[in-house]
Amino acid sequence: MSVESLSALDRSTLRERSLEALRSAILSGRYRPGDHLGEVELAGSLGVSRGTVREALRHLQQEGLVTTGNRGMLRVNSLTSAEVRELFRVRAALEGLAVREVIASARREAAAETLRAAVERLSDEDEAAARIEADLAFHLLLCQLSGNSMLVEAWQRLEGRMRVAILNGAAWQAPMMARDRHVPIVEAIERGDVEAAVRVVDEHMTAAAEHFAEATESA
Amino acid sequence: MSVESLSALDRSTLRERSLEALRSAILSGRYRPGDHLGEVELAGSLGVSRGTVREALRHLQQEGLVTTGNRGMLRVNSLTSAEVRELFRVRAALEGLAVREVIASARREAAAETLRAAVERLSDEDEAAARIEADLAFHLLLCQLSGNSMLVEAWQRLEGRMRVAILNGAAWQAPMMARDRHVPIVEAIERGDVEAAVRVVDEHMTAAAEHFAEATESA
DNA sequence: GGGGGGAACACTGTCGACAGTCGGCACGGA
DNA sequence: TCCGTGCCGACTGTCGACAGTGTTCCCCCC
Incomplete structure (x- = not known):
């Protein structure tokens, strides 16, 4: 039929x-x-x-x-190491806003749970490409859970540049995407500790920035 | 048409x-x-x-x-009042980063001076369109002086949406673009007072958000 | 042997045309 | 009156072609 x-x-x-x-x-x-x-x-x-x-x-x-x-x-296109550092600083500002809004949200508990599940998908063993995808998916999810559509949009606009930066240092990205790096973010959100959450995100981004900036320099 | x-x-x-x-x-x-x-x-x-x-x-x-x-x-396109509020929160995060970087920069003094000059161009009497341009130019300049090209790019991506939001409440934007609103930002940068500068930017954005959100609601 | 002129070449900018598809409307039957 | 149905118009998706313009490379002349 x-x-x-x-x-x-x-x-x-x-x-x-x-x-x-x-x-x-x-x-x-x-x-x-x-x-x-x-x-x-x-x-x-x-x-x-x-x-x-x-x-x-x-x-x-x-x-x-x-x-x-x-x-x-x-x-x-390619990015200079300085641009990579700048990029991660912008990301830090954006995702800092994201955690702030997630914590302030009425659905904080549910959001934390969702993020906890996403963290579990950050395997330490998988293929490099899969790890990158899982990492980016986690951070995108964080933005989405903030409920701020403009924030999501801004983040996604940066995503292309992000992937270029990651591509440059693709061989060395291993330690950056590890689960350990992301768990503290989720925990801080679960506790509702804004200051700690923002600080953790900031540190995470700073470390990643250095990592990929060095990778681009030596390329 | x-x-x-x-x-x-x-x-x-x-x-x-x-x-x-x-x-x-x-x-x-x-x-x-x-x-x-x-x-x-x-x-x-x-x-x-x-x-x-x-x-x-x-x-x-x-x-x-x-x-x-x-x-x-x-x-x-048009924006809902909720989106307008979200937009200004993202702007606050971005421009917060901008003032941070400007203050941390080695060229803080020169930057402050440039901004001071831009503030002077924010006349309280001019045409509405000219006032809007001067206001956006000031904020763009702030981002540019941070020296963070990725930040400038992200801000400019938001500019289109900004103008849509402004357009909605074009009749009432008068008090938002006043010189008084921007002088404290410059002063905080001149003093090198990061906390105050960020707070002032945040307040400025929050006030503007409310203003334009209400304007879109009543449209 | 080196330099200048010119002729192919390799692009992109721009255009007009054809085809597929979706929405609305009129018409006919129950 | 209401619903199904087939036609018609409008609009976008996609294509191939023409024109203008740097670029490059070869050949001729000095």
Whole structure:
């Protein structure tokens, strides 16, 4: 009786799929920082028209993964170690606000529980890529639980740059994403200790900043 | 419901000019929140092709000035009063970081002086539009003087939403942008008093948040 | 052998057209 | 009157093509 229902994936536009493909290609390191991204070449390899990849590239440009070169040409972006440090300081400010709002929220208990569960997914053994995803998911969740949509948006805008920074030091990120590093945050939220929570987040970010900044310097 | 045609003597690309034209059209209130923005119609009134306005619209979408409606159609965005409050809390966090970094900076004195000059441009008598510009310029300058490029970027990403919020309560913004409100910030920076500076910024943002949130509610 | 001119080349900017799809409306039947 | 249904218009998604412009490299002349 029922016709094959169109899966939601087929609903996505070519532009969205191209965008996702390019983003993951860059983030997986298939393109090196500084590599030139030609519209025609990408269009050919993705099997779509130039206009379509063009839109995807412009989107990536606004995300900060791609930057405009000499003649309007686009190339893969990279971050200096100073920018990495700056990035983490902004993150600290944002996530500091997040923990503040989570603690002040009426649903603090439920939020803490959710975060506790997310921390458990931060395995110390998994693949590097999985660990990165779990780490970013934890911090995004923290922002989401604040209930501040503008905060979530701002954080997500930084996410692209974050991933670039992480990519630079991908080989050494191990100790940063460990479960130990995140448990104190959850505990401070559970206790409702604003000062401690903010301080812990700050320290976490400072340590991560140093880590990845050094990684970029030696690259 | 029309935008002025673009002048042809400019060296910038049509896409950039279309973007600027659309942005100022929305921000000047020529389009009301919820208004549908059709690609063909805009292309006609701007005198460019659909693909060109399409890119501009996508840019505006990422800026948050325009949001995707029912069928992938774009319409002018508006903010709820709750979102306005959230927005200002994020701004407070960002600008709090800014004053912290400015004070910690080696060029604190020079920065304070620059800010002092910017405050003077916050006239109490000028046109509403000019006052808004001067106010935003002051806060942007504050971020820029921190020397944190990622912070500047994050702030600018919020700027579009800011202007939407301001637009909603455009008639009542008078007391918010007054010089008195900003002088204490500069003074705290001059004294190097971090705690006071952050507190003043926070209060400034909270007051502004209430102001514009109420304005959007009664609109 | 070195430098200048010029001709392909390789891009991006911009455009007009075709096709798919969604919403609304009129019409006919119960 | 109310509901199903098929048509129509509008709008976006996507594409291929043309034009303008740096860039590069080769060839000729000094």
